[in-house]
Amino acid sequence: MRPLHxxxxxxxxxxxxxxxxxxxxxxxxxxKLYSFGLYKNEVEQLVADMVEADYLNxxxxxxxxxxxxxxxxxxxxxxxxxxxxxxGVSEYCIKIGLARIDTVSYAASLEKLFNTRLQALKTEKxxxxxxxxxxxxxxxxxxxxxxxxxxxxxx
Numbered sequence: 001m002r003p004l005h006x007x008x009x010x011x012x013x014x015x016x017x018x019x020x021x022x023x024x025x026x027x028x029x030x031x032k033l034y035s036f037g038l039y040k041n042e043v044e045q046l047v048a049d050m051v052e053a054d055y056l057n058x059x060x061x062x063x064x065x066x067x068x069x070x071x072x073x074x075x076x077x078x079x080x081x082x083x084x085x086x087x088g089v090s091e092y093c094i095k096i097g098l099a100r101i102d103t104v105s106y107a108a109s110l111e112k113l114f115n116t117r118l119q120a121l122k123t124e125k126x127x128x129x130x131x132x133x134x135x136x137x138x139x140x141x142x143x144x145x146x147x148x149x150x151x152x153x154x155x
Contacts, residue, residue: 005037008046015046019055023064027088029056062089062097070101074109077101079142110143114151131155 033043050056069075084094124130138148
């Protein structure tokens with residue numbers, strides 16, 4: 001069942017607050033507007049108005065999201081890219097967001113996670129199991145297999 005139609009003026013005000021609080025993707029904004037009970041033509045008009053008023057910018061969202069997930073959660077580029085695709089962000093904006101991640105700090109983050117995981121597995125005697133566990137950990141974090149394998153070969 002659709003929720004009650006709250007009205008275009010009230011929805012406009014609510015969505016402005018929603019977008020001003022933090023960067024949002026177009027999909028998140030559309031979902032929120034549909035939850036207000038608005039119709040498709042009203043939703044599309046409001047999204048266009050938000051883009052025009054610069055409340056909504058997919059490129060800015062992708063950059064903020066990629067930087068935040070990398071710095072705060074230690075995600076790799078593959079995991080960030082998958083999540084941005086899941087949120088309906090265009091390929092162009094994803095590339096821009098990922099390009100803004102500093103390569104030096106990215107490599108340092110990978111090295112730190114590698115060493116931390118290796119230290120946690122120091123009691124593991126079998127070298128192949130140790131390598132597999134470290135590799136699996138870093139893959140789950142979203143780092144590229146080529147970068148991971150370069151570090152794995154150092155064990």
